[in-house]
Amino acid sequence: MxxxxxxxxxxxxxxxxxxxxxxxxxxxxxxxxxxxxxxxxxxxxxxxxxxxxxxxxxxxxxxxxxxxxxxxxxxxxxxxxxxxxxxxxxxxxxxxxxxxxxxxxxxxxxxxxxxxxxxxxxxxxxxxxxxxxxxxxxxxxRFDQNPEGRIVVGIDSSGSAGALRIACAMASATGADLMIIHVIRPHDGMANAGGGGQKSASRLLQMAAHDARALAPDVTVNQHLAQDASVPRALLNAARGAALIVVGSKGRGLLRGTIGSTAHAVLHHTTGPVLISRPMEPGRTAGNVTT
The missing domain is CATH 3.40.50.620 (HUPs)
Structure with a gap:
């Protein structure tokens, strides 16, 4: 191999x-x-x-x-x-x-x-x-206008471990700051549960930041909790001026063999490089995402 x-x-x-x-x-x-x-x-x-x-x-x-x-x-x-x-x-x-x-x-x-x-x-x-x-x-x-900018990684409720690992590896290699963003939508149950949804989202971000600092101890890690009706829009807004945006994809497009709607929208509307991280197949090694 x-x-x-x-x-x-x-x-x-x-x-x-x-x-x-x-x-x-x-x-x-x-x-x-x-x-x-x-x-x-x-x-x-x-x-x-x-x-x-x-x-x-x-x-x-x-x-x-x-x-x-x-x-x-x-x-x-x-x-x-x-x-x-x-x-x-x-x-x-x-x-x-x-x-x-x-x-x-x-x-x-x-x-x-x-x-x-x-x-x-x-x-x-x-x-x-x-x-x-x-x-x-x-x-x-498609564009590479801010090569010295930060790296932005979007995480979902699962924590998006694969996307986070490759984002940490890229930030560590390039010396860029890392911003971890999680988006909650106003009409989601997570956002409206008497404030509990936002607390859960904040904990998710804190856990991701903790994992990122362990994976890339030399990288400055920031976190951002966004609230927006459109997840891709929030990610793209956060990625303005960034060197790279990293998004996970669970491959839940309308057709078999297509990426999910969030990754698809980010790819079409980004003004900078995009890195798509898909879940690894069972039994595969993680050599391509570790620092």
Whole structure:
């Protein structure tokens, strides 16, 4: 089984993918992880003629695919020249290959080329699919405007242990402050039980902060109890100016293999990087989320 000390990133030659590669390279270096850059070419699904054009040096679809991969490596090294790096050129559907390669990795990093229009698809289909199905945490990088900002992690009534662990690991690696936020909605029973709901929510936050300080004793930990009719809105408001927002996903979307509604909304409306942490399958190791 591959080592969990890897950050896997997909690169397709787009501006969005270049941003994701640079983000992944910086964080792989900070976490002392290997960076694995992957380019998946779709050309073999369309044609068997991948070779060079006779008499034209450097031509052909296979050469073009390799050039894109080389470009991805160069993007990574431009921001993290000492990062341990390897690369893979694969043929076929990106989601299939990236899900397999990222198995048991520290995280999978993706750019996103949303197409807008119908249902406001601001996040690409590959990113959404892998956020819902990959076995490791998935970072989706659409913007990276505040790399020196704090890290925000949203927790639900379960405490969101997986999201909290990966947020602590990221904060410890980057030196960022950590804000833990829990949202209660005005019409929830938890918020209206004669004040008892807020007390329970406060205790939940205090327990999470205690766990965070044990996981990352070098990190400044803050906590915030928000009350809002919309959980995603409260999370996004708290994440303004943040370097990263971390949310858990129980995969309770309308369709099988989709992320939950909160994670989905955060992905579509965020102005910064988002890291989706899904519950680990029984029997899997926790190597990808420990500090």
């Amino acid at each position: 591959p080592s969990p000390d890897r950050v896997v990133v997909g690169y397709d030659g787009s501006v969005e993918a270049a941003l994701a590669v640079r983000w992944a390279a910086r964080h792989a270096a900070l976490m002392d992880c290997e960076l694995h850059v992957v380019h998946c070419s779709l050309w073999p699904l369309l044609t068997n003629d991948l070779g060079p054009v006779k008499g034209i040096s450097g031509s052909g679809l296979q050469h073009q695919a390799q050039a894109i991969l080389d470009e991805g490596q160069a993007e990574a090294l431009s921001v993290a020249p000492r990062v341990r790096i390897r690369s893979s050129l694969l043929y076929g559907l990106p989601a299939v290959h990236l899900r397999r390669i990222a198995d048991n990795a520290r995280m999978l990093v993706l750019g996103s080329r949303g197409i807008g229009g119908f249902m406001g698809l601001l996040v690409g289909s590959v990113s959404l699919e892998l956020a819902a199905t990959a076995s490791c945490p998935v970072a989706v990088i």
